[in-house]
Amino acid sequence: MTGLGVTAPAGFRAGAATAGLKPSGRPDVALLVNDGPLDAVAAVFTANRARAHPVLWSEQVVRSGSARAVAVNAGNANCYTGPDGFLVTHRTAEHVAGLLGTADREVGGGDVVVCSTGIIGVPLDTATVLAGMSAAAADLGDDDAHALAAATAVMTTDTRAKQAVRTADGWTVGGMAKGAGMLAPGLATMLVHLTTDAVLDAAVLDAALRAATRVTFDRLDSDGCMSTNDTVTLMASGAGGVTPDQAAFTAVLTDLCHDLAMQLLSDAEGAEHDVAIRVVHAATEDDGVEVGRAIARSALFKTAIFGRDPNWGRILAAVGTTAAAFDPLEVDVSVNGVQVCRAGGPGEDRAGVDLSGREVTVLVDLHAGDAEATVWTNDLTHAYVHENSAYTT
């Protein structure tokens, strides 16, 4: 009976529709409804200081710890659209609340998280998005087909829908994600919506979500560009009637977030390689993350990986731009298991490194302590340049 996405946990329905926001004419709005009995919610948002209107709105919604729905549109980010943009978000929330409220379960605008993704700086038409939300509300269902339809409607340059589910002792966590470019720290350009039927309050959800995103989505750095719209929500319906141990819930949630993060990585715009940069023996975890990010953001490293060249000099040049503790004469670097740099000098023959596959692991040993961290990135390819120069997104 386990489903495939956000409707796998009991108490959730999803719907999708075509409002007309995507040039392709594909479905572009999605609704995710928590039917309770609980309405607990937590969320994390982009660290970008230029935050889109739906982010500004949704930050206020989740502050109360409760929400009953998430309304998403793709095709337009409603960011840098002037003061009117906030009104569009506000009216979307009020409209969805009106569509979902019943005598048994009242819904106000302040119970509706709103997310938008797509082009920045172009006004989002109110009538278009409201009509789309009406159609999505008429389509709600709790089966796999509805979960997939919602996961598909939120796609922008994604080539496939991204869903994941984990089931434990009497409770389930489900999720959907979108994002293929602008993947960077402080959250990638992603919208991620997570659901659970566990009985958990907002404070526990918040702690678990922050712990999970810190080591998954926050360590995805596909192209160094931080989005204005990133949002990850986690809603609990309590419909399963089971209250899990907090540590167990966090572990399962982290595993599910890792799954979705790897799906984002493998569908990144134009990428031909998925690269895990594992930094070990760092003085602190922060040092490990800083070193991993510096490598992940080096255009020269990323083009070398595209060219199947284990150019460790470019890796060490990137490490040298950080403030992390390390001695340049002690660093070791392995690429796909071959230690091409040993103690800051040439190691094994780089010709022995096989970069023909999609998966690449770079292991950097700083010899500076006991901490470690992994950052994931992609290569920089002709297809990335093409996709991001030929299309306005």
Next chain:
Amino acid sequence: MTGLGVTAPAGFRAGAATAGLKPSGRPDVALLVNDGPLDAVAAVFTANRARAHPVLWSEQVVRSGSARAVAVNAGNANCYTGPDGFLVTHRTAEHVAGLLGTADREVGGGDVVVCSTGIIGVPLDTATVLAGMSAAAADLGDDDAHALAAATAVMTTDTRAKQAVRTADGWTVGGMAKGAGMLAPGLATMLVHLTTDAVLDAAVLDAALRAATRVTFDRLDSDGCMSTNDTVTLMASGAGGVTPDQAAFTAVLTDLCHDLAMQLLSDAEGAEHDVAIRVVHAATEDDGVEVGRAIARSALFKTAIFGRDPNWGRILAAVGTTAAAFDPLEVDVSVNGVQVCRAGGPGEDRAGVDLSGREVTVLVDLHAGDAEATVWTNDLTHAYVHENSAYTT
């Protein structure tokens, strides 16, 4: 009588030769000799913590404030080459000192600045580089042909030699530069050698050089990658017999450095656009630089410029990643004179922006103060990806 490069100021000779370090078989070593009477020197080096052996050596040389020659090899950066790499640099300096010393003018190894550029992590053969230096020393001359030969020998992926000269009241400044990739802050991947026949001591040279590089080379951020070998030297021969006013000298030196920086920008690997990002009404100059750099390093902005798309949303998304003082609802952005974003919302029609030419100016008005700064960058193109994926450098 004004020359075209480093030998334009009186008291300098240059030479070049082919040691065999470039796969192309082109000239790859250059010598620049200060015949005095002064031997004052100043230099700035990469801020990368992973510094090449010649940088470690040359930092010590210039500490004394005096140097009589600069010995350069291209084709191999002598970086991350293990402890033997430092010995190669040291022996190069001693060898060049032996070649240049005369009874009238003794030269020690400690008088020779050494610079290397090229591949990282591959041992540099001592005999090869020493033979090349001997040949270059046998070729020394003070005419334009010798200056051009030296400027050509230091090229790596550069497509043309870069030289500049400025003449003032009785004194002259000349320079040569190389660098086409890994152009980023804390100096770009560049070797720049400047000469003057003015009578100036090392302290004045140092102050003038730091003032000039701070607003020129340090604000060039072609691809966000910081080199391990960047070096800018300034030698004064005093052969002109004139001591300029320090402020006047700094102004002329800055103008010459700007000229060379723009030559580096226009020859950056694979670039089709040269982009000046001018940030005005910043709270501080540092804020302006931070904002300019953030835009310059956005892969999405850079690919948009390549695609001739004035995508100001990507510009504001980059501004939002900084700690600079600004209100997202007050920012204006113009691209090539068209104010496409006004007060954080859509401005004039972006269709009016002409990006068909090579020169692009992005003007960001933060409305936060009276400071300003300009950062220069390039677009991210298919040719950049090709050049940096197909070749090991």
